[in-house]
Amino acid sequence: xxxxxxxxxxxxxxxxxxxxxxxxxxxxxxxxxxxxxxxxxxxxxxxxxxxxxxxxxxxxxxxxxxxxxxxxxxxxxxxxxxxxxxxxxxxxxxxxxxxxxxxxxxxxxxxxxxxxxxxxxxxxxxxxxxxxxxxxxxxxxxxxxxxxxxxxxxxxxxxxxxxxxxxxxxxxxxxxxxxxxxxxxxxxxxxxxxxxxxxxxxxxxxxxxxx
Numbered sequence: 001x002x003x004x005x006x007x008x009x010x011x012x013x014x015x016x017x018x019x020x021x022x023x024x025x026x027x028x029x030x031x032x033x034x035x036x037x038x039x040x041x042x043x044x045x046x047x048x049x050x051x052x053x054x055x056x057x058x059x060x061x062x063x064x065x066x067x068x069x070x071x072x073x074x075x076x077x078x079x080x081x082x083x084x085x086x087x088x089x090x091x092x093x094x095x096x097x098x099x100x101x102x103x104x105x106x107x108x109x110x111x112x113x114x115x116x117x118x119x120x121x122x123x124x125x126x127x128x129x130x131x132x133x134x135x136x137x138x139x140x141x142x143x144x145x146x147x148x149x150x151x152x153x154x155x156x157x158x159x160x161x162x163x164x165x166x167x168x169x170x171x172x173x174x175x176x177x178x179x180x181x182x183x184x185x186x187x188x189x190x191x192x193x194x195x196x197x198x199x200x201x202x203x204x205x206x207x208x209x210x211x
Contacts, residue, residue: 011145
């Protein structure tokens with residue numbers, strides 16, 4: 001396989017970019033989607049989270065109340081570490097399993113990794129990320145990201161700004177990029193950038209042995 005990393009800040013439209021590259025032929029390993037699967041009611045990670053945080057994180061319909069979890073861990077480093085310790089090992093194992101099914105193919109694989117660039121500005125040091133053929137960063141004007149979070153996802157504006165501030169900086173993400181997609185505008189402006197990105201990924205595949 002030929003693996004590329006995809007990352008971007010909250011509200012950047014990373015999922016839209018991922019979907020566009022999948023339409024062009026990429027296989028997607030989506031860390032966020034895996035987290036949601038592992039946190040489904042009855043799943044081991046869900047059970048472990050309820051054991052730790054209590055029923056306050058369970059919504060009326062029995063699903064995980066993600067906002068309740070976010071409210072608990074956002075300004076509490078100890079609880080954030082507890083959450084990461086419960087979730088991240090399972091996510092890493094599942095990503096490894098999905099990567100293994102594609103290992104021997106000549107497929108272009110897009111791995112969507114929200115924390116590829118950490119809040120301290122350093123690139124995630126996991127060994128499997130060192131073999132990426134390139135890192136695609138979805139960039140977005142911060143004010144546009146705030147607007148998307150408020151209007152599209154129901155965030156309070158102060159909360160949206162706090163979450164942006166709590167992530168890797170825009171500058172640090174751009175410094176880690178091998179290819180940048182500007183998603184500050186409309187979908188019509190994004191499409192030609194997706195075409196160029198897909199062309200770049202295929203060019204990299206053409207000069208790289210599979211693996």
